[in-house]
Amino acid sequence: KAGVTQTPRYLIKTRGQQVTLSCSPISGHRSVSWYQQTPGQGLQFLFEYFSETQRNKGNFPGRFSGRQFSNSRSEMNVSTLELGDSALYLCASSVIGRAPEAFFGQGTRLTVV
């Protein structure tokens, strides 16, 4: 069974640009969550999608947005990039209503210069 796949693995963007990250969950998983990891901050929850609907949202500015498609694949978009957006962005998928654990992808390392 394939794991969670995130693309691209690495990305370098300049300030002011926008970026789209992609996440393909494990087959059969309908919930996809996104996290930002920065040194010393742990994993900060961005948002969670289930059946194409955003169910939960963290405390991030509106520049951070996401969506989920009918096949459960998800994308997150960051507009008007700032230097502080440099981080590892992690996607996790899970099966709602069963075991609570989530399965993470390897992440996308975004560097804003």
Added chain:
Amino acid sequence: DQQVKQNSPSLSVQEGRISILNCDYTNSMFDYFLWYKKYPAEGPTFLISISSIKDKNEDGRFTVFLNKSAKHLSLHIVPSQPGDSAVYFCALQTSYDKVIFGPGTSLSVIP
């Protein structure tokens, strides 16, 4: 506001001894309590969980303890092995499936 705290940013333990990682939280709304392990350049991997109705769950070398009155969660690893060296995150999940992670504790197991 920091709802979840892991007050030890790092921990060093001798191989074969017990590793104890701690997690404290401020809110009683959580249904599940989980531990994840993370190696550099990889996503976190699930280790063990406990529901709010239990106080202990064991899986091999890993045991999670939950003290709801103290709002305290701990992970015991016995015996510790060098391959256990990683960053450990506690994660707390509400009934609405919202998950809050702690800041992590970096464990080093010394051979």
